[in-house]
Amino acid sequence: MTITQLEYILAVEKHRNFVQAADSCCVTQPTLSMQIQKLEDELGIKVFDRSRQPVVTTQIGQEILQQARLTISEFYKIKDTVNAGKHEISGEIRLGIIPTLAPYLLPLFLMEYLKQYPSIELKIKELTTDRIIHGLKNDDLDLGLVATPLQQPNLIEHPIFYEELVLYVSKENAIYKKKYAISEDINPKELWLLEEGHCLRSQIENLCELKRKSIGKNQFEYQAGSLETLRKMVERNQGITILPELATMDFDEERLNLIRKFKSPAPKREISLVAHKNFAKSGILKTLKNSILEALPEQVRNNKDTNVLSL
Numbered sequence: 001m002t003i004t005q006l007e008y009i010l011a012v013e014k015h016r017n018f019v020q021a022a023d024s025c026c027v028t029q030p031t032l033s034m035q036i037q038k039l040e041d042e043l044g045i046k047v048f049d050r051s052r053q054p055v056v057t058t059q060i061g062q063e064i065l066q067q068a069r070l071t072i073s074e075f076y077k078i079k080d081t082v083n084a085g086k087h088e089i090s091g092e093i094r095l096g097i098i099p100t101l102a103p104y105l106l107p108l109f110l111m112e113y114l115k116q117y118p119s120i121e122l123k124i125k126e127l128t129t130d131r132i133i134h135g136l137k138n139d140d141l142d143l144g145l146v147a148t149p150l151q152q153p154n155l156i157e158h159p160i161f162y163e164e165l166v167l168y169v170s171k172e173n174a175i176y177k178k179k180y181a182i183s184e185d186i187n188p189k190e191l192w193l194l195e196e197g198h199c200l201r202s203q204i205e206n207l208c209e210l211k212r213k214s215i216g217k218n219q220f221e222y223q224a225g226s227l228e229t230l231r232k233m234v235e236r237n238q239g240i241t242i243l244p245e246l247a248t249m250d251f252d253e254e255r256l257n258l259i260r261k262f263k264s265p266a267p268k269r270e271i272s273l274v275a276h277k278n279f280a281k282s283g284i285l286k287t288l289k290n291s292i293l294e295a296l297p298e299q300v301r302n303n304k305d306t307n308v309l310s311l
Helices: 003-015 018-025 029-043 059-085 102-116 129-137 199-208 227-237 282-295
Strands: 091-097 120-126 143-148 155-169 240-244 259-262 268-276
Touching: 003 018, 003 029, 003 059, 018 029, 091 102, 091 129, 091 282, 102 120, 102 282, 129 143, 129 155, 129 268, 143 199, 155 199, 155 227, 155 282, 199 240, 199 268, 227 240, 268 282
Parallel strands: 091 120, 091 143
Antiparallel strands: 143 268, 155 240, 155 259, 155 268
């Protein structure tokens, strides 16, 4: 039994296809099949039912695959320990980040981080929280940058900072005349929201108790896919939206004038690096966390972990 054979069976489990699994491992399909056959012969069991398409894992095969994930994780911890001893930070990291964070956080730290750690290969995808959770559990991602707490078994959360949420209101809205606002001031019929699937939408629904309120039918309903769309809808079509603090950092004076803060304690979202409990590259996680913290605007970095919204 070899580490390579274990990696091959995990690839087949992921792709449910021997050809695609071989491509992902950069080997020919006959080579991959031969090595898996050798492993099955050695163990005296069948990991996969090849008679079905896509390929199906056998009952005993599921237990073997679970152990294979643990074994490979522990194997790579050896390399991580050696690199840490040499003070080397290197390797590939697949990072998922939520769309309400990516445009505002990545430009702050990414290029400096890659410059500081040239041996790291960072592959980043913008994904919703549900897809990041799925990716972490299925080994499609190594780390996630998401709003927490997630309360997901087998995932470990490493909080980094707390981002205040603010109101962005049109001049025609009653809240514009206020210095500070409370959630009860918000008319749900005037509130522009992100589409379903975004964690920020869930947090805003909890903040405003939208699911408990009888909103009734609107003449027009629009669910946006980005914060920039929501901002423009407020500027051009009146109404209200709620933005995370980092999304307002490059606002000009005219846009800053449309921001209204919540009455203290202001609602916040917790931003964390999330990894599977078997994630081995603790050195890379630490460098990412430190680089993000150093790049944050001081006012965000100094926010306290009070009034954190649930998902």
